[in-house]
Amino acid sequence: MAAGTIRYWAAAKAAAGVADEPFTADTLAEALDGARDRHPGELTRVLAHCSFLVDGDPVGARDHETVRLAEGGTVEVLPPFAGG
Template identity: 75%
Template sequence: MPAGTLRYWAAAKAAAGTAEEPYAARTLAEALGAARVRHERSPEFARVLSRCSFLVDGAPVGTRDHSTVQLAEGGTVEVLPPFAGG
């Protein structure tokens, strides 16, 4: 099973209580599901995560079904909450 890093930014970082953590998952859906379980005591984490966009190894996920987004060994998932300004 591929292993890599979830990186949290802004409100996602605050809700997770960490800037990054490892994943061991084949798909983005599996990685996010495991993260929700790890942070199940934080309802804010689930709320923020539901509003985030994601980059997998630098490529935007967009509206693709997360169960179809394959993760690579040593990969990085950027968890990006909505940002104000621009």
């Protein structure tokens, strides 16, 4: 399993109660499942609307089960931002 860091931004940071935390997972799906287990409730709702970057690359519509995580990698959790 890879170990790395999840970074939460804006509403995801508020829902998690932390700016970042370590993960141990092979895929993005596993890392997000771990985040949901650690922060049940509001974070689960927020994650359903987030975009994700893995080591700076957008995940887009890819199935999270297929997105492999690298040792020392970073997952950025980006909630929708209001624009205008």
